[in-house]
Amino acid sequence: MSITLKQANEIIEGAFKKGKELGLKPLSVVILDAGGHLKAFQKQDGSSMLRFEIASGKAYGALSCGVGSRWLNEQAKTRPHFLEGLSNVSGGKIVAVPGGVLVKKDGVIIGAVGITGDTSDNDEKAAIAGIESVGYTADGG
Numbered sequence: 001m002s003i004t005l006k007q008a009n010e011i012i013e014g015a016f017k018k019g020k021e022l023g024l025k026p027l028s029v030v031i032l033d034a035g036g037h038l039k040a041f042q043k044q045d046g047s048s049m050l051r052f053e054i055a056s057g058k059a060y061g062a063l064s065c066g067v068g069s070r071w072l073n074e075q076a077k078t079r080p081h082f083l084e085g086l087s088n089v090s091g092g093k094i095v096a097v098p099g100g101v102l103v104k105k106d107g108v109i110i111g112a113v114g115i116t117g118d119t120s121d122n123d124e125k126a127a128i129a130g131i132e133s134v135g136y137t138a139d140g141g
Helices: 005-022 051-065 069-078 080-089 120-133
Strands: 028-033 038-043 100-105 108-116 137-139
Touching: 005 028, 005 038, 005 108, 005 120, 028 051, 028 120, 038 051, 051 069, 051 080, 051 100, 051 108, 069 080, 069 100, 100 120, 108 120, 120 137
Parallel strands: none
Antiparallel strands: 028 038, 028 108, 100 108, 100 137
16 A cells, blocks of 8 residues: 555645644655655745755655664764765665654555654754644654
8 A cells, every 4th residue: 555645645744734733844755655756745935945855855864774863863973874874775875864754654664754854853843743734643753
């Protein structure tokens, strides 16, 4: 099973709602299916350039390792050689900071959300809120 387009758009809506509630800077949200393919992307007015690439990298990193990107961020601190190798084998696609969150249904990964625009911690909060707004489990790492 993978995430549907309808669910992806609902997650984005929930993430934007959380961003507004918290007074965050403009957010950009990427939803990838379980195979790492783009399902949906939206960026709020005022978002800067490269936000698609950053959000995608967060989600892609989470899917690549099967854990939220907060874990990757910790690995970058304690095992930089691991992150360097991971970056190399992924062709530089991984962004190892919080904000890449796995979407799980009944314990199975069905996709990932990547958000950028505010601090990484706030990006992660918005991603988790979006995922939970549709009744799925979020794994930020």
